[in-house]
Amino acid sequence: MKLEKLILVNWGFVVSREYPFGHTTLLSGSTGVGKSSFQDAIQLVMTGGKQHINVFNSAQDESGASRAGGKVRRTLASYAVGMRDNLCVRPYGSHTYVVAVFAPDAGESAEPFSAVVAVEAAVSGTREQGRSVDVARKLYFVLPGSRVMEADFIESRKGNSITAVKVEDIYHRLRQRYPRVLPFENSIEDYLCKLYAEFRGGGKTLVGPREAEGAARAFVQSIARKTVGSVDELIREQVLAEPDFSDQIGHIASLMQNVQRLRKIATELLACRERLAVLKAHADAFLTAFEEAMEAELGEALRRQQDVEEEIQRLEACRRLALADVEKQQALADRHAQALKRATELHGTAKGRLNGNPVAQDRERLSREIAAATDGRSRIALDVLAALTGLRGYWTNWLPWPNCLQGRRLPTHPMWSGWSSMPRQSMPPTARPPRVNSRRC
Numbered sequence: 001m002k003l004e005k006l007i008l009v010n011w012g013f014v015v016s017r018e019y020p021f022g023h024t025t026l027l028s029g030s031t032g033v034g035k036s037s038f039q040d041a042i043q044l045v046m047t048g049g050k051q052h053i054n055v056f057n058s059a060q061d062e063s064g065a066s067r068a069g070g071k072v073r074r075t076l077a078s079y080a081v082g083m084r085d086n087l088c089v090r091p092y093g094s095h096t097y098v099v100a101v102f103a104p105d106a107g108e109s110a111e112p113f114s115a116v117v118a119v120e121a122a123v124s125g126t127r128e129q130g131r132s133v134d135v136a137r138k139l140y141f142v143l144p145g146s147r148v149m150e151a152d153f154i155e156s157r158k159g160n161s162i163t164a165v166k167v168e169d170i171y172h173r174l175r176q177r178y179p180r181v182l183p184f185e186n187s188i189e190d191y192l193c194k195l196y197a198e199f200r201g202g203g204k205t206l207v208g209p210r211e212a213e214g215a216a217r218a219f220v221q222s223i224a225r226k227t228v229g230s231v232d233e234l235i236r237e238q239v240l241a242e243p244d245f246s247d248q249i250g251h252i253a254s255l256m257q258n259v260q261r262l263r264k265i266a267t268e269l270l271a272c273r274e275r276l277a278v279l280k281a282h283a284d285a286f287l288t289a290f291e292e293a294m295e296a297e298l299g300e301a302l303r304r305q306q307d308v309e310e311e312i313q314r315l316e317a318c319r320r321l322a323l324a325d326v327e328k329q330q331a332l333a334d335r336h337a338q339a340l341k342r343a344t345e346l347h348g349t350a351k352g353r354l355n356g357n358p359v360a361q362d363r364e365r366l367s368r369e370i371a372a373a374t375d376g377r378s379r380i381a382l383d384v385l386a387a388l389t390g391l392r393g394y395w396t397n398w399l400p401w402p403n404c405l406q407g408r409r410l411p412t413h414p415m416w417s418g419w420s421s422m423p424r425q426s427m428p429p430t431a432r433p434p435r436v437n438s439r440r441c
Contacts, residue, residue, distance in 0.1 A: 001110065001199050003042070007099035009153045009164050010090065012037040012079045016162050018150045039223060040079065045100040045115050046195075047216040048140060048188040049076050054220065077133035080121035088131060093122045095164040097153045102198070110201045114148040116141035116174075120167040137167055140184040140191035141174065144202050152177060192216055 002023065009016045014034050027035045040056045047054040056074040080096040082089030096119040103112040120137040152174065155163040165173055174181045184191040192212040197205045199215075207215075 001102045001108070002105050004101045004103040004112070004147070006038070006041060007097065007101070007148070007150050007153065008041055009097040009099075009150070009162070010080065010082070010094045011041055011096055011098055013082055013084070013089065014038070014041075015160065016150075016154070016164075036074075037079070040074065041098045042100065043220060043223065044076070044098050044117055046219045048117065048191050048195075049138075050188045050192070050213070050216065053213065053216050075133075076119060076138075077121045077135050080119045080135070081123055081133050083123075083131070083133055086127055086131060088123055088127075088133075091123050091131075093120070093136075095120055095167050097164065097170075099148055099153070101147050103147075110198075111145045112147055113198045113202065114141075114143040114146055115195055115198075116143070116148065116170075118167045118170055138186060139167060139170070140187070141171070142182045142184070142191065142194045142198065143174065143178050144180050144182070144198060146178040146180065148174070148178070189213075 003021045005021060006019045007017075008014050008019065012034065014037050019038070027038055029035055036057045043054055043056070056076070056079070078084075080094045081091070082094070098117045098119075099114060101112065101114045104110045116139075118137075118139040118141070119135060121133055122136045123131055123133050125131040153165055153170065155165050157163075171181065171183055182194060184194070189209045189212070192215075193207050193209060196212045196215050197207045200207065
């Protein structure tokens with residue numbers, strides 16, 4: 001594998017663009033033009049900026065002091081914001097990308113791939129009071145089988161001024177443009193293992209953390225401006241040297257702390273599980289009782305529904321019977337009306353026929369005469385009755401009873417029934433006849 005091109009976006013004081021590399025690439029120039037910036041960018045990709053391995057600008061040997069020759073020691077954050085001597089090119093923070101595209105050399109059958117380191121840096125403080133720079137976020141990507149381009153990381157460009165894609169959006173942007181994007185957020189070990197596995201041909205090739213870290217150390221040592229005796233010495237001292245387990249011990253201690261926390265969480269989860277089991281038992285009992293109550297209510301409702309349906313059927317039968325009776329009565333009334341109409345017609349016909357018959361006319365005349373004679377006799381009887389009534393009162397009040405009738409009861413007759421109730425003094429004294437002293441009847 002060989003480095004085909006290097007893409008720098010917002011890296012130190014270097015112009016953001018693609019920089020192609022050949023089989024042999026010479027970096028030349030006076031002090032401060034950026035030769036070490038290219039070297040540190042390549043070192044960042046090959047080591048992931050891992051502590052105790054990556055040393056920026058190691059050619060100037062600034063590892064022993066914070067300042068050397070009046071310069072601030074270079075860090076990943078200072079490269080991201082372009083900071084030197086308390087001067088900051090990007091004082092409002094930066095989204096920085098260092099990308100290396102690797103391609104197989106002649107005779108190799110491996111596929112090309114790209115390695116991306118994305119850094120988001122923030123600046124606090126002022127120039128007068130002193131600025132501090134911090135790395136807010138750091139992402140690593142490996143894109144097997146893909147050659148990324150500068151346009152993938154630049155949102156817009158105006159002259160030499162660019163606007164880089166935000167670090168939080170770069171993953172989705174790369175996923176839209178390339179088939180395979182492997183992200184490693186703040187996981188340097190996994191990034192290095194995948195990076196050096198791709199150098200071995202990719203695919204299912206695996207590289208362990210120790211081997212990847214040894215390869216990174218060897219690369220850093222190879223680009224340092226030191227005299228290297230031979231390749232054998234380099235391999236013996238850097239690759240086969242006694243490993244430093246300080247990082248592993250710290251990692252194991254962190255894992256042990258995590259184990260303790262997980263054990264405590266497991267205990268709490270078991271207690272929660274027991275409480276949930278009790279709650280489940282109560283919930284099951286409640287659901288059982290609720291289901292039984294609902295079944296009872298449903299049965300009662302069904303029974304009531306059946307009773308209502310039966311009552312509706314009974315009322316419907318009664319209604320049908322009533323309608324049938326009404327229809328019968330209506331038919332009977334219709335027949336009676338027709339019979340009455342027919343009788344009326346026959347009566348009218350008979351009456352018309354009788355009006356033209358002499359016998360019927362004589363009968364009607366005789367009926368009128370009989371009724372008139374009856375009325376006359378009734379009037380005469382009433383007149384006679386009135387006269388007799390007056391005569392009886394006279395005899396009762398002024399004439400003595402004959403001896404032959406004294407002590408005898410007069411015969412009862414409707415004509416005489418009202419005499420006893422007439423007053424004895426109904427006639428005035430002047431009209432009274434003289435009293436007769438006769439003893440004979």
